[in-house]
Amino acid sequence: MSANVGYQNNVKQINQAGISGLDIVVTGLTKYLGGKVLYEDFDLQIARGKITCIFGPNGCGKSTLLNMIAGLLQPDKGQMKFGGKPRSQVQIGYVFQNYRDALFPWLRARANIEYPLLSAGLSRRQRQIRVEELAQQFNVGFDLDRYPYELSGGQQQLVSIMRSLATRPNILFLDEPFSALDYEATLAIRDKLQDVFAATGVTIVMISHDLEEAVYLADHILLLTKRPTRIAERVVFEASRPRTLDTLSDPEFVSIKAHSLDVFRREAS
Ligand SMILES: Nc1ncnc2c1ncn2[C@@H]1O[C@H](COP(=O)(O)OP(=O)(O)OP(=O)(O)O)[C@@H](O)[C@H]1O
Ligand SMILES: [Mg+2]
Incomplete structure (x- = not known):
């Protein structure tokens, strides 16, 4: 009571x-x-x-x-x-329930993060700058040139979150x-x-x-x-x-x- x-x-x-x-x-x-x-x-x-x-x-x-x-x-x-x-x-960012299905497996982590920026028409240089900003913000300690299958679950989920934030939703x-x-x-x-x-x-x-x-x-x-x-x-x-x-x-x-x-x-x- x-x-x-x-x-x-x-x-x-x-x-x-x-x-x-x-x-x-x-x-x-x-x-x-x-x-x-x-x-x-x-x-x-x-x-x-x-x-x-x-x-x-x-x-x-x-x-x-x-x-x-x-x-x-x-x-x-x-x-x-x-x-x-x-x-x-x-602008909406979305991180899906299952990270294993969320990233494009044929793209390196960096290209996954850049993907929405490419769709939004940003230049290669602008995309690189944004990925660097996100990498610093998230204090990323692994190589973004790796493919999703080369990353741990936590690293893949971090890449998913960075991708969802790329366009500053x-x-x-x-x-x-x-x-x-x-x-x-x-x-x-x-x-x-x-x-x-x-x-x-x-x-x-x-x-x-x-x-x-x-x-x-x-x-x-x-x-x-x-x-x-x-x-x-x-x-x-x-x-x-x-x-x-x-x-x-x-x-x-x-x-x-x-x-x-x-x-x-x-x-x-
Ligand atoms: N395409 C569909 N056709 C019929 N039923 C569906 C369909 N998609 C989802 N459902 C049913 O609708 C309900 C809601 O599904 P939803 O995935 O939104 O629930 P949830 O709360 O996210 O569940 P969980 O806690 O498992 O993630 C569930 O009972 C599911 O079985
Ligand atoms: Mg659910």
């Missing part, structure tokens, strides 16, 4: 009015897959310049949601606006970017992602299947229900950045994680 009261004091729920500066507004989203409803009249707001982590049961439609917002999959109904603009007017989507990585690589890339966020202020929307990781990285944690999928709750975690391993034992962190787990248990079963 007393623990519950503690959660209530510590956990701030935000509503639409509580987010200052929206980057993504989804209204009336409806999507059926395989004849079953996944989303029905679903609304969502994502704050600008924040990290939002999405956490929900397996198969509730997290990847489908990101794919629809990113314009890779058509919803049956609904509207999406990005700072009031349509999708065609914003306004919004970066990451679908379980650490799920196939070992713990050491996960910690290292998580912290690099925090550094990039601090340096660029890019809006980040990340799906995670690890609640601890979601709370650790997020300003806003979006807890989803089982299908038909709704937002069970939005939770705010305002600890200062950079967050470190000490954050994991911070009482506010512990309380918010416990509260989120309670909501998840209630809504996922």
